[in-house]
Amino acid sequence: MIEYRNLRVALLGAGSVGAQVAALLIEHGQELANRAGAGLELVGVAVRDVNATRSTDIPRELLTTDAESLILGADIVIELMGGLEPARTLILQALNSGADVITGNKALLATHGPELFEAAEQVGAQLYYEAAVAGAIPIIRPLRDSLAGDRIQRILGIVNGTTNFILDRMDRAGESLETALATATELGYAEKSDPSADIEGFDAAQKTAILASLAFHTTVPLDAVYREGITGVTLAQVDAARKAGYVVKLLAICERLTDEQGVEGVSARVYPALVPRDHPLAAVHGAKNAVFIEAEAAGDLMFYGAGAGGIETASAVLGDLVSAARRHVIGGPGVAESTHANLPILPISRVITRYQITLSVVDQPGALAAVAVLFSGHGVSVETLTQSVQLSDSGVSTPSPTATLVIGTHEASEADLAATVLALESSDVVSQVTSVLRVEGS
Ligand code: HSE
Secondary structure: OOOOOOEEEEEEOOOOOHHHHHHHHOOOHHHHHHHOEEEEEEEEEOOOOOOOOOOOOHHHHHHEEOHHHHHOOOOEEEEEOOOOOOHHHHHHHHHHOOOOEEEEEHHHHHHHHHHHHHHHHHHOOOOOOOOHHHOOOOOOHHHHHHOOOOOEEEEEEEEOOHHHHHHHHHHHHHHHHHHHHHHHHOOOOOOOOOOHHHHHHHHHHHHHHHHHHHHOOOOOHHHOOEEOOOOOOHHHHHHHHHOOOOEEEEEEEEEEEEOOOOOEEEEEEEEEEEEEEOHHHHHHOOOOOEEEEEEEOOOEEEEEEEEOHHHHHHHHHHHHHHHHHHHHHHOOOOOOOOOOOOOOOOOOHOEEEEEEEEEEEEOOOOOOHHHHHHHHHHOOEEEEEEEEEEEOOOOOOOOOOOOEEEEOOOOHHHHHHHHHHHHHOOOOOOEEEEEEEEOOOO
């Protein structure tokens, strides 16, 4: 057996991911050491309650409630506690002591990323976070390293498994949002007490901030990410989408936008959107995640896999651990986070995309013309139009007939589209704007 220099590894947190990291590190320690060129000694695991039940057996002597003492003298600290504090303070302490830090804490990175990256740079340490976005899927390293020579135009990501599971159930099993959410909760995807982080899009927004920052070499703060969740998505919208050749997906979108003067900016946004059924993202079912990247030279790339799960996410953490250990063996400072482009972050009103709008209108002469005038008056060009007339149970038109119009637009700005929708809502011929969905990926 080869004798290696020993690196001291401190683990903070033994929840579903942490417990798996500890177990895999103990089980495959020698193999990982061979890959890293350094021994990886798990010196302790900081937990809130040493007597709590865990998904794997961690030797009792490794457990401690004293995280601060544990990180003293560690070469590599793995933070899997979650939450903002004390995770932030402990990571700063670890970095300031010169340790490399591995974290899966997307909320912390999206909120305090610049402070943590700055602290790492100051002492030449490295902060790794492959597990923070899309669980097991390698996406951070591909963006930071493999695609460092390319220019990314756009990222479309399904980065929240719970909402993808719910929308998939609505699409393929015809379940209502409420029923699908109950199933997601039963299966442990959605939090019982508060599923809002998932269904309101907060979790996806945190991941979007991280992806956009990396992709565009620009710090994208969490509050600059436009966010809509899936709570407004109806079964009727999902059914209509299917009939029109689309599927509704909650997308994390990071996009490089260029104005007429050639000035570039970044748009980071999360919303439910219509995706053509022949787009690769439409084939992402259940709680799986996928990240679709459009790069200038590489073209289209897609990364697919498990976006959550203890052992799956542990794989990403252990990959970071081997990288960190290799860096210790080689020596030298860590690679600083690249924010040199410093592009302006653009508001949602600057986004240009396509839309599908569903309206109930009074079925009388001139109604269609009136609607068309509202679109053209706001510079929004109609691409497709289908009309269906409401029939009574006997199969004849009702006394005051209404028609449903489904209008697909060419590309238009969010600002123009919003003005069009406002005008439609106050028009005499429109009884209701029943659905407005963006179309992405076509
Ligand atoms: N709750 C997330 C999801 C997993 O449903 O994908 C953790 O980011």
